[in-house]
Amino acid sequence: MRTNFIHGSIQNNGLAVPLVTDRLEIKDYLGSFMVRWGINRGNYMVNTGLFAIGNPDSSSDVFVSANYKLSFDSLRKNLAGINGWILVLDTKGVNVWCAAGKGTFGTKELVRQIKNVSLDKIVIHRRIIVPQLGATGVAAHIVKEETGFNVHYGPVRADDINDFIAAGYRATKEMRKITFKFSERGKLIPNDFVYGKFYLFGALAVVFLLSLIGKHDFPGYSLNDGFKAMFNIFLGYCSGVVVTPAILPFIPFRRFAVKGFITGIVLSIILLFLNLTGENLLENISWFLLLSAISSFLAMNFTGSSTYTSLSGVKKEMKTAVPLQIIFAAAGIILMILGKIF
Amino acid sequence: MKELVYLPDVVTLELCESTCNGCGMCVKVCPHEVFELSGKKAHIINRDYCMECGACALNCQVKAISVKSGVGCAAGIISGILSNSEPTCGCSQSNSTCC
Numbered sequence: 001m002r003t004n005f006i007h008g009s010i011q012n013n014g015l016a017v018p019l020v021t022d023r024l025e026i027k028d029y030l031g032s033f034m035v036r037w038g039i040n041r042g043n044y045m046v047n048t049g050l051f052a053i054g055n056p057d058s059s060s061d062v063f064v065s066a067n068y069k070l071s072f073d074s075l076r077k078n079l080a081g082i083n084g085w086i087l088v089l090d091t092k093g094v095n096v097w098c099a100a101g102k103g104t105f106g107t108k109e110l111v112r113q114i115k116n117v118s119l120d121k122i123v124i125h126r127r128i129i130v131p132q133l134g135a136t137g138v139a140a141h142i143v144k145e146e147t148g149f150n151v152h153y154g155p156v157r158a159d160d161i162n163d164f165i166a167a168g169y170r171a172t173k174e175m176r177k178i179t180f181k182f183s184e185r186g187k188l189i190p191n192d193f194v195y196g197k198f199y200l201f202g203a204l205a206v207v208f209l210l211s212l213i214g215k216h217d218f219p220g221y222s223l224n225d226g227f228k229a230m231f232n233i234f235l236g237y238c239s240g241v242v243v244t245p246a247i248l249p250f251i252p253f254r255r256f257a258v259k260g261f262i263t264g265i266v267l268s269i270i271l272l273f274l275n276l277t278g279e280n281l282l283e284n285i286s287w288f289l290l291l292s293a294i295s296s297f298l299a300m301n302f303t304g305s306s307t308y309t310s311l312s313g314v315k316k317e318m319k320t321a322v323p324l325q326i327i328f329a330a331a332g333i334i335l336m337i338l339g340k341i342f
Numbered sequence: 343m344k345e346l347v348y349l350p351d352v353v354t355l356e357l358c359e360s361t362c363n364g365c366g367m368c369v370k371v372c373p374h375e376v377f378e379l380s381g382k383k384a385h386i387i388n389r390d391y392c393m394e395c396g397a398c399a400l401n402c403q404v405k406a407i408s409v410k411s412g413v414g415c416a417a418g419i420i421s422g423i424l425s426n427s428e429p430t431c432g433c434s435q436s437n438s439t440c441c
Contacts, residue, residue, distance in 0.1 A: 132370070132373065156373055304413065308347070310348060310392060310414045311411070312394060318416055
């Protein structure tokens with residue numbers, strides 16, 4: 001557990017409540033940079049329970065957070081200048097929204113933590129501020145029934161907390177709305193890039209071996225061909241996990257698989273003009289099929305990172321996309337082999 | 343910025359306006375402005391913006407809202423099919439991520 005942000009403690013009801021700083025240090029920034037790249041991501045946690053920030057008393061606000069350190073850091077940074085309490089739920093190191101979807105950031109855990117820390121003895125009011133995206137797991141009326149505390153859903157983004165409080169615990173329309181801007185998509189790309197690495201290595205190995213077929217001048221020319229093929233596959237991977245997410249709103253069509261298909265085709269055209277797709281028609285066609293299938297499949301997986309796709313919608317697009325992706329990929333491999341032999 | 347909208351006419355969201363007590367909780371929890379409160383009743387105004395997160399249904403005291411909620415995540419759906427269970431994202435297992 002990381003504790004570098006704890007700067008002492010304050011006494012309350014005979015309990016020592018850890019006092020956290022609102023300042024992020026280099027260590028925090030470094031940690032968040034690493035988890036964005038998938039390093040130590042499954043274990044980036046803080047302790048659960050009650051924390052203090054500033055100099056809170058019994059009338060101070062209570063903010064609920066997840067024990068994913070990225071979520072916790074974002075909250076404490078935005079509580080600069082506020083005297084408050086932070087109640088951290090055990091979400092197994094997962095962010096608020098995802099944990100709420102799974103139910104770990106949920107009614108049961110919130111009720112348990114409120115009782116566990118005897119929140120009714122810490123504060124005299126009965127108001128807790130829960131991030132709006134936590135509502136997917138929290139039923140406010142049941143929390144009220146079981147603990148007496150009124151859940152006030154805060155803004156979607158922790159940056160708006162000050163304005164939310166100043167407005168009398170009211171979130172404006174803008175504060176309630178989830179966005180998916182370039183900067184927000186960009187933060188997700190490194191992790192997606194790293195996430196599929198084993199599939200990428202596997203695909204690289206396969207095309208490298210395929211490119212050796214029908215060549216009798218090993219290792220000279222065929223090695224060169226193999227590296228070219230690996231380069232193409234790597235770009236196909238990037239087309240799906242980097243380019244498509246980055247320019248998502250600007251690619252026509254709503255289905256992610258179609259968006260990825262388009263970027264894959266554009267990539268194939270570029271490679272064709274750079275003379276990187278092969279030596280004959282069959283090989284050229286095989287690269288169009290392979291790259292568009294890979295890019296389409298990977299882009300389709302970005303639905304899980306997006307902030308606006310529904311289960312019904314993703315199921316619908318997968319029903320047609322996945323069979324086509326499989327056919328394209330299989331045809332691509334067959335044509336590549338044929339192109340090598342003939 | 344351009345509004346990002348997913349596929350039209352697919353979501354399972356239903357609101358029973360006669361049951362609605364007009365508390366406005368759905369308007370507060372929805373991250374996509376799907377609901378509007380007018381005449382002491384909630385109304386669905388942007389149905390296709392719904393991502394089926396289920397926050398509205400969970401926070402509706404009178405159970406006027408129903409939605410088959412779940413993860414809109416292709417990888418989650420694939421792993422759900424492979425393990426013969428409901429679609430889930432791999433967030434809870436260490437080292438794996440999805441959403």
